Amino acid sequence: MDNDFSNKNIVITGGASGIGRLMAKSLAAKGANLIILDINQANLDKVVGEIVDDGNNGHGYICDVGNFSEVEEVKKKISHEHGFVEVLINNAGVITGKYFLDLSPEEIEMTIRVNTLAGIWTTKVFLPEMIEKNRGHLVNIASAAGLVGVAKMSDYSASKFAHFGFDEAIRMELKQMKKNIHTTVITPYFINTGMFDGVKTRFSFLLPIMDEKKAAAKIVKAIEKKKERLMMPPMVYTLFPLRMLPVPIFDWVANFMGINDTMKNFVGRKGKQ
Numbered sequence: 001m002d003n004d005f006s007n008k009n010i011v012i013t014g015g016a017s018g019i020g021r022l023m024a025k026s027l028a029a030k031g032a033n034l035i036i037l038d039i040n041q042a043n044l045d046k047v048v049g050e051i052v053d054d055g056n057n058g059h060g061y062i063c064d065v066g067n068f069s070e071v072e073e074v075k076k077k078i079s080h081e082h083g084f085v086e087v088l089i090n091n092a093g094v095i096t097g098k099y100f101l102d103l104s105p106e107e108i109e110m111t112i113r114v115n116t117l118a119g120i121w122t123t124k125v126f127l128p129e130m131i132e133k134n135r136g137h138l139v140n141i142a143s144a145a146g147l148v149g150v151a152k153m154s155d156y157s158a159s160k161f162a163h164f165g166f167d168e169a170i171r172m173e174l175k176q177m178k179k180n181i182h183t184t185v186i187t188p189y190f191i192n193t194g195m196f197d198g199v200k201t202r203f204s205f206l207l208p209i210m211d212e213k214k215a216a217a218k219i220v221k222a223i224e225k226k227k228e229r230l231m232m233p234p235m236v237y238t239l240f241p242l243r244m245l246p247v248p249i250f251d252w253v254a255n256f257m258g259i260n261d262t263m264k265n266f267v268g269r270k271g272k273q
């Protein structure tokens with residue numbers, strides 16, 4: 001049976017911008033009570049305002065999801081104010097977009113904290129109640145760069161490979177426990193949210209830069225259908241058979257597809273939100 005979101009509490013991290021904002025609005029329109037965790041107060045207020053103006057239910061909490069004590073604290077508040085959280089969407093993410101040698105230890109640590117540890121911390125605090133009630137859904141927004149290492153994304157690829165691996169290991173544990181708790185992992189290529197402004201794709205008919213509205217709609221549909229994995233665009237699935245090739249051929253194919261040139265003109269948000 002598909003997920004029915006009506007009157008369910010959904011927590012989404014990084015929901016004040018990009019696909020998180022669009023997913024939050026869409027899920028709220030489907031009847032869910034959206035609880036958005038973010039560090040950007042202005043954007044958080046804006047999206048909550050938009051949800052409420054649409055006649056739906058939305059709430060915002062300032063929380064650095066890379067910080068375990070802040071996550072523990074916000075969980076207590078959410079439990080008190082809203083009750084059981086049925087769906088957790090780990091979506092918050094950051095990108096530095098620099099060559100490894102140019103990255104500072106602080107930048108590397110921030111990427112791992114937000115893209116990897118945050119999803120582990122939120123799962124740590126929200127999963128026990130799902131286990132207790134034997135229902136729930138964990139959603140992890142990883143990346144295609146969590147399936148293939150990409151130049152100028154060493155910290156990001158490392159963080160997203162880890163996020164993908166975490167999702168898989170938790171899925172295995174939940175199946176061993178025979179729990180009625182679903183998991184969904186999403187591995188998108190580029191989406192035009194602004195996070196990756198400046199990136200270029202070589203073969204856009206195979207690897208297009210996705211429109212944020214279409215990407216968010218696909219993710220919401222995957223969550224609704226309780227799909228365990230969504231790779232988009234479909235070309236991303238070819239990474240699995242390609243991995244059977246000898247490494248020099250795999251690397252040649254990645255370079256031919258232009259993967260390692262995508263980030264050459266990366267600008268990102270550079271201060272704008």
Ligand SMILES: NC(=O)c1ccc[n+]([C@@H]2O[C@H](COP(=O)([O-])OP(=O)(O)OC[C@H]3O[C@@H](n4cnc5c(N)ncnc54)[C@H](O)[C@@H]3O)[C@@H](O)[C@H]2O)c1
Binds near residue numbers: 018040065188
């Ligand atoms: N945009 C893409 O091309 C793309 C591709 C693949 C995967 N993704 C992943 O999708 C997710 C969303 O991407 P987006 O493009 O919508 O990004 P975005 O930059 O538009 O939004 C990210 C949000 O996360 C919030 N955030 C950052 N650090 C935080 C922290 N410590 N605690 C709480 N919130 C924090 C930001 O304030 C922002 O609102 C990310 O995990 C990203 O890695 C994006």
